[in-house]
Amino acid sequence: EQQEKWVPRAVNMEIIGTYAQTELGHGTFLRGLETTATYDPNTEEFVLNSPTLTAYKWWPGGLAHTANHCVVVAQLHSKGVNHGVHPFIVQIRDEDTHMPLPGVKVGEIGPKLSFSTANNGFLGFDNFRVPRDSMLMKNAQVLKDGTYVKSRLSKLTYGTMVFIRVMIVTDMAYYLSVGATIAIRYSAVRHQSKPKENEPEPQILDYVTQQHKLFIALASSHAFRVTGQWLWTTFVRVNKALTSGNADTLPELHAVACCLKAVTTRDAASMVEACRMSCGGHGYMTSSYLPILYGITTAACTYEGENTVLLLQTARSLVKAWQKGSKGKPLSPTEAYLMDKSPVPKWENTLDGIIAGFRRVSAGKVQDCVSKIDKLVKMGTSYEDAWNQTSVRLVAASEAHSRAVILATFRAEVSRAAAALSPPLARVLHQLVHLYTVYWALERVGDLLLYTSIAERDVQELQQQYEDLLQKIRPNTVGLVDAFDLRDEILNSTLGAYDGRVYERLMEEALKSPLNAEPVNQSFHKYLKPFMQGKL
Ligand SMILES: CCCCCCC/C=C/C(=O)SCCNC(=O)CCNC(=O)[C@H](O)C(C)(C)COP(=O)(O)OP(=O)(O)OC[C@H]1O[C@@H](n2cnc3c(N)ncnc32)[C@H](O)[C@@H]1OP(=O)(O)O
Numbered sequence: 001e002q003q004e005k006w007v008p009r010a011v012n013m014e015i016i017g018t019y020a021q022t023e024l025g026h027g028t029f030l031r032g033l034e035t036t037a038t039y040d041p042n043t044e045e046f047v048l049n050s051p052t053l054t055a056y057k058w059w060p061g062g063l064a065h066t067a068n069h070c071v072v073v074a075q076l077h078s079k080g081v082n083h084g085v086h087p088f089i090v091q092i093r094d095e096d097t098h099m100p101l102p103g104v105k106v107g108e109i110g111p112k113l114s115f116s117t118a119n120n121g122f123l124g125f126d127n128f129r130v131p132r133d134s135m136l137m138k139n140a141q142v143l144k145d146g147t148y149v150k151s152r153l154s155k156l157t158y159g160t161m162v163f164i165r166v167m168i169v170t171d172m173a174y175y176l177s178v179g180a181t182i183a184i185r186y187s188a189v190r191h192q193s194k195p196k197e198n199e200p201e202p203q204i205l206d207y208v209t210q211q212h213k214l215f216i217a218l219a220s221s222h223a224f225r226v227t228g229q230w231l232w233t234t235f236v237r238v239n240k241a242l243t244s245g246n247a248d249t250l251p252e253l254h255a256v257a258c259c260l261k262a263v264t265t266r267d268a269a270s271m272v273e274a275c276r277m278s279c280g281g282h283g284y285m286t287s288s289y290l291p292i293l294y295g296i297t298t299a300a301c302t303y304e305g306e307n308t309v310l311l312l313q314t315a316r317s318l319v320k321a322w323q324k325g326s327k328g329k330p331l332s333p334t335e336a337y338l339m340d341k342s343p344v345p346k347w348e349n350t351l352d353g354i355i356a357g358f359r360r361v362s363a364g365k366v367q368d369c370v371s372k373i374d375k376l377v378k379m380g381t382s383y384e385d386a387w388n389q390t391s392v393r394l395v396a397a398s399e400a401h402s403r404a405v406i407l408a409t410f411r412a413e414v415s416r417a418a419a420a421l422s423p424p425l426a427r428v429l430h431q432l433v434h435l436y437t438v439y440w441a442l443e444r445v446g447d448l449l450l451y452t453s454i455a456e457r458d459v460q461e462l463q464q465q466y467e468d469l470l471q472k473i474r475p476n477t478v479g480l481v482d483a484f485d486l487r488d489e490i491l492n493s494t495l496g497a498y499d500g501r502v503y504e505r506l507m508e509e510a511l512k513s514p515l516n517a518e519p520v521n522q523s524f525h526k527y528l529k530p531f532m533q534g535k536l
């Protein structure tokens with residue numbers, strides 16, 4: 001019924017909404033949100049209120065001037081009882097005049113690192129009344145007399161966030177494809193230095209250090225696209241089960257969505273920054289689009305769940321799985337490897353060997369965390385304090401788990417798809433899987449030395465494998481980014497345009513600057529000249 005009321009109006013853009021959950025005082029700790037929705041049975045309305053400054057909603061995208069409705073997450077009070085946070089759909093602006101409704105205080109939060117077009121806003125309520133059916137009642141309900149009917153599963157309130165986190169993994173694949181396209185095309189056009197005096201300046205793409213900076217971004221885009229597809233399929237399956245009342249697989253989805261969102265956003269932000277730096281000074285130009293792209297990707301490390309908090313959510317699941325498995329109980333498919341108690345096998349410098357190695361690392365880290373927590377608790381430390389004292393290791397265990405999931409998924413999905421591909425295409429994609437896997441083995445060689453039987457000669461061989469792969473991928477690099485098929489209008493970059501006219505585009509953009517409208521800028525007469533004449 002509520003969907004019939006609201007969805008058609010949202011689809012035809014009569015309703016422009018945003019998701020107003022975060023407040024000035026709380027973004028992570030949802031149970032600490034202060035906005036209240038108090039039910040009045042006499043009028044069958046909820047009274048929304050922002051009792052403090054920190055209760056003001058702060059951040060929602062489009063809230064300042066675009067949205068005329070929003071989903072507000074508030075503490076639901078009925079018959080004198082606080083039933084916790086629940087979502088409400090609330091009209092905040094007049095649909096004709098767009099004026100804020102009486103009792104609504106709304107505005108823009110100010111300049112940010114990026115997302116300058118998102119008009120993120122603040123929102124406060126002063127005893128603002130909304131009808132009872134504003135409460136989104138799919139999970140929990142409030143009856144006309146104020147009786148609260150609890151959700152069959154309180155965690156379903158958090159469901160929106162799982163959906164967006166699942167989408168973010170695929171978003172990161174896209175952003176990395178943009179960054180890699182810009183930086184690799186620029187690196188094919190840019191010539192610099194003379195390592196061989198009797199030869200012309202080479203393409204900077206031929207410097208192996210440049211390949212080291214950029215090819216991992218290219219490979220990660222494919223890894224995250226493939227992992228994002230797998231995660232979406234998992235989400236659809238879990239959601240289907242939820243619809244029929246079965247929530248058994250929700251905890252596993254929540255855990256894997258948390259760590260994949262955290263790891264893919266952090267990797268995307270750091271790799272886009274590497275793409276920017278690989279373009280030298282021109283990468284620092286706004287017209288290159290790389291600074292803006294960095295601002296977009298680094299924001300994802302914070303929104304939809306701050307990365308550390310999410311990694312700790314996954315760690316919570318891994319510790320619980322370890323404890324469950326230690327009692328002989330079955331584990332979820334993505335965590336089942338934690339109970340592999342077989343002896344550490346001889347190390348193999350193969351994809352399967354490395355993936356198995358990362359699973360050993362994750363399981364070993366989880367076991368170390370459980371042991372440390374148990375030891376602290378036995379010494380009289382509270383579980384909460386023991387958890388906090390172990391949290392750096394817990395985050396690392398979560399990251400290792402996430403990497404094992406990405407490595408295994410990337411390899412499995414490309415192997416499965418390869419049969420339907422032309423041999424040359426299959427070969428190139430396998431090279432990207434190989435590069436991605438060996439890159440992370442070398443990045444985390446310390447962990448592999450701690451938890452597997454990898455030896456020094458294996459590491460040396462992996463380093464050589466990696467350098468050989470850079471050489472093999474080089475000839476196909478520009479073709480691989482062209483294959484993303486990103487139009488110039490989408491890339492929005494002087495460095496990444498398909499025609500490679502980098503210098504002409506840089507100059508064209510520079511000349512558009514208002515500061516070039518006149519040969520002597522007015523600042524000379526207002527400030528420089530008086531200063532030079534000692535009058536300032
Ligand atoms: C193109 C670009 C577009 C950009 C758009 C950007 C839009 C951005 C929007 C936003 O940022 S919206 C706001 C996002 N905010 C968050 O994600 C908040 C993050 N915080 C939390 O999720 C929670 O605070 C917390 C981390 C879960 C901790 O809260 P709490 O202490 O109440 O919970 P716990 O005791 O840790 O866990 C309770 C229980 O619930 C399970 N659980 C938690 N979250 C979920 C979930 N999302 N789905 C399913 N289950 C969840 C958790 O595992 C615990 O279960 P048990 O272990 O007790 O069984």
Ligand SMILES: Cc1cc2nc3c(=O)[nH]c(=O)nc-3n(C[C@H](O)[C@H](O)[C@H](O)COP(=O)(O)OP(=O)(O)OC[C@H]3O[C@@H](n4cnc5c(N)ncnc54)[C@H](O)[C@@H]3O)c2cc1C
Nearest residue numbers: 019020021022026027028059060061299303304305306308
């Ligand atoms: C670009 C952008 C768009 C956004 N859009 C929206 C939106 O549309 N709607 C919306 O509701 N919100 C939105 N947000 C807000 C976003 O969801 C929050 O900023 C995010 O959830 C983090 O919460 P916080 O800002 O309170 O940070 P905090 O939680 O205060 O984090 C600060 C630090 O504390 C640490 N910390 C917090 N809790 C723990 C813990 N339990 N254990 C260990 N460390 C901890 C964190 O790791 C972090 O280092 C947006 C934010 C950004 C940047």
